[in-house]
Amino acid sequence: MRLADKVALVTGAGSGIGRATAELFAAEGARVVLADIDEAAARRVLESLPAGSDGLAWGCDIANGAAVERLFAAVERRYGRLDVLVNNAGLGQVPGDGFEHYQQRMAQRNAQLAVGQTPDVFTDMIVDLTDAGWQRLLAINVDGAFYCSRAAVRLMIASGRKGSIVNVASLSALSGEGPLAYCTAKAAMLGMTKCLARDLGPRGIRVNAVCPGPTRTPIMQSISAEWVQALERAIPLGHMLEPEEIARTNLFLASDESSAFTGQTLAASGGMLML
Ligand SMILES: NC(=O)c1ccc[n+]([C@@H]2O[C@H](COP(=O)([O-])OP(=O)(O)OC[C@H]3O[C@@H](n4cnc5c(N)ncnc54)[C@H](O)[C@@H]3O)[C@@H](O)[C@H]2O)c1
Ligand SMILES: CC(C)C1=CC=C(C(=O)O)[C@@H](O)[C@H]1O
Secondary structure: OOOOOOEEEEEOOOOHHHHHHHHHHHHOOOEEEEEEOOHHHHHHHHHHOOOOOOEEEEEOOOOOHHHHHHHHHHHHHHHOOOOEEEEOOOOOOOOOOOHHHHHHHHHHHHHHHHOOOOOOOOOOHHHHOOHHHHHHHHHHHHHHHHHHHHHHHHHHHHOOOOEEEEEEOOHHHHHOOOOHHHHHHHHHHHHHHHHHHHHHHHHOEEEEEEEEOOEOOHHHHHOOHHHHHHHHHOOOOOOOEOHHHHHHHHHHHHOHHHOOOOOOEEEEOOOOOOO
């Protein structure tokens, strides 16, 4: 049991990678707090955990700082401490974020490549990005990770315990492939990871990031079939990743097995990007 007696909070635990992570952490002995904007989804995951699992499901929009404070107050009341935070909740697409434009350009590029043409260079993705789309994408992926990390660190310090924070970013942060707001937000998470790792290392709190490549979760339904096919062709291991594979990477970083790691980024991408 690699997380025996640990208290772990996973955001976006109602679906996909977050769900797989919460299930694996529970199987490894953790008491898991499942936070999700979709409270019913978080509750369903909690109810599906093996009998005897101890956990808490909580509805929370992580982009709302006050709501995040209420979430962590509930964790403190219930457990008095926190050992692991996985900043996983995130969105690939919000209205006005230029995603549609990006997908059209990807489809055009793939069609050109398929007939041996040199693809057009993208130069104007930014023009369709609205203020609201940009701000919402960054609010969820960046502000949310900040609010949760701040509250988690306060709790870890107050309870005098070491801890581990795992930030689920994206391969898009490293490759620049993806809509502008998404790439920007995920890259910001990597900067946050490194700065917090330096700051919190002396307190025994480790901070690392995972950059998943294309992973078979509901988020993938928001992207076109052509883009999915192009992504799969680009993965040397030859298959779209499963959420359980990312969950095992999260477990490694959450547990003491990664005691030598802080400030690091693991590209869990089937070799799509080699660092
Ligand atoms: N699936 C992929 O290919 C892939 C690749 C790279 C990175 N990621 C990242 O992995 C993370 C998980 O994605 P997934 O593929 O499991 O997606 P998913 O859509 O299956 O799950 C995301 C979960 O986050 C929740 N959520 C969304 N906004 C929230 C908010 N504001 N507050 C709280 N919860 C919120 C959703 O309700 C959902 O349960 C995301 O950060 C995503 O950017 C996914
Ligand atoms: C938007 C999201 C599902 C996504 C798009 C593209 C990726 C890529 O690596 O090209 C992904 O990793 C993923 O985050």
